[in-house]
Amino acid sequence: MNTMVSFACRLFTTMVMLCMFLTSSAFAQDVKFTSSDKKIEQAFDWAKSMALHYKGHPADPVGPWYESALPPRDAFCMRDVSHQSIGAEILGLQRENHNMLTLFARNISVSKNWCSYWEMNKSGKPAPEDYRNDREFWYNLPANFDVLYASWRLYLWAGDKYYINDPAFVHFQEKTVKDYIDAWVLAADSMLNRPAHPNAPVPFNESDAFHRCRGLPSYSEGVPNLKTGADLVAALYRGLLTYSAIQASKGKQVEALKYAAKAEKYRQQLEADWWDAKENLYFTYYSNDHHFGRDEGETFLLWFDALKDSTRIKQTLGHLSSKTWNVENTSYLPLIFYNNGSWQKARDYILYLSDKNTERREYPEVSFGVVEGVVQGLMGITPDARSLSVGTIYKTTDNSNATISNLPLLGTLINVTHQNTQQSSLTNAGKRQLKWKAMFYGNYKHVFVNEKQTPVKQFTDTSGKRISFVEVVVKPGQQVKVSVK
Known part of the structure; x- marks a missing residue:
C-alpha cells in the first residue's frame, strides 16, 4: 500500500511539473521585447527567432533539447548549455534545460574520473566526435564548475529547487567540489605544478586527441603544452563559491563558510600569480x-565574476574590446559589458552579433547570448529565488524606452517597462506574488510608488555608481509604477 501511495505521489508530482513546464513554455515563447531603440529591438527579434530554431524535435530519443554545439552535430555540450541556459529559460525552453542539465549531472562517473559526457547528441548518446569510451574522450576541465554555476543560476531565475535538491544534482555537486578536484589535481596550491x-x-x-585532451585544463583549445588556464582557476573559484551558496540556502552555514574560504584561495591566486604588472593584463595560461x-x-575571468579590483576589470574590458574574437567568445560580451558598466560597448556587441554580415552569427551561443544580453543586461532583470524577488535597473546611454512582456521567472510571468532612466513599471501577469526591487542609477532624494512618495534607499555598486531603489510587493494581476526625482 505504501509503495502504491508513493508511486501515486511521484506520478502526481511529475504530472504537475509537466503541466507547469508546458504552460510556462506556451507563454514564454510569446516573450516580446519592444523599444524606441529599433536596432536593439530588431536584434532581439532576430535572436529569439534564431534561438527557437535550434529547439530539438519532440520525438528525439534524448528528450527535450536545443542545439548548443557545432550545428551539424545535432548535439549539446556542457560549456555551451551552461552559457545558453538563461537565454533558453527566457524563451520558454524550461523542459530542455531541465533535461540536458540532468543528463550532464547523472553521467558523471568514477570510470571517467568524475567527468560527465562533454557533449551529447539527439540520440541520447555521448557524441562520437568527443567520446570513444570512458578512458578515451575529450573533456575541458572547467565544465563541471560551469554546469554547477548554471544550475544555481537557473534555480535563482526560475525558483525550481530541483536544480539544487534533486539527488542527481546533489551527487554532482559533491563529487565536483571534492573527488573531481582531487582526481585532476586542482587544489589551489597545485595549479602551477600539477601534472599535464x-x-x-x-x-x-x-597524437590521439582523446588521450591528449582527456582533461584539458582550459576552454582554450588551441594552446599546446598547457598546464593550467586562468579560466580554470576562475571556474574553480566560481564553482566552489556556488557550492557555498547552495549550502547556505539549505541552512548549512559551517559548510558554506568552509567552501567560501576554499574559493577565495583561487581568487587570491589569480590576483597574485596571474596578473602581468608589465602589461597591466592577466595572463591566461601557464605552460608545462x-x-x-x-x-x-x-x-x-569576467563570466565567472572572479575579478574584484575595479582598475584591473577596466583594463581587462579594454583589452577585450580592442580585439576581434571568435563568435563563441564574443557571445559572452554583451552581458559582461552591461554588468561592468560599459553599456555603449555592450550595445555595440549586440548589434555586431546580430548583424547579417558577422561571420558565423548562426552559431547557437550567439542568439542565446543576445537574448540574455538584452533581458539581464540592458533591462537589468535579476530574479533571486531565495527571497522570491526580482531586481530591475535600466542600463542605457540615452533616453530610450523599452518593454519586455510575458517574461517567465520565479513561477510567474512579468512585464517590465522602462520609461527612460527615471521611471519603471512591473506587471505581475502570473499567479505568484513577488517582491520587486526597482533600482535607478543616481543619487535621487524622492521615489514614488504609484505616485505615492515612499522612502528611498541607496547603495553603491561595485563600479562605484550610486543606485537609488525601493522594494515593493507586487501581487498577481497587479501593476506597480515607480519613478524617481
Missing part, C-alpha cells in the same frame, strides 16, 4: 615548461 595529464590512458598516445602566456581566456 594526471589521468591519461595507458599506453599514452600524444613553466612560462605564463596570453591567448583566449580573459572572457571567463
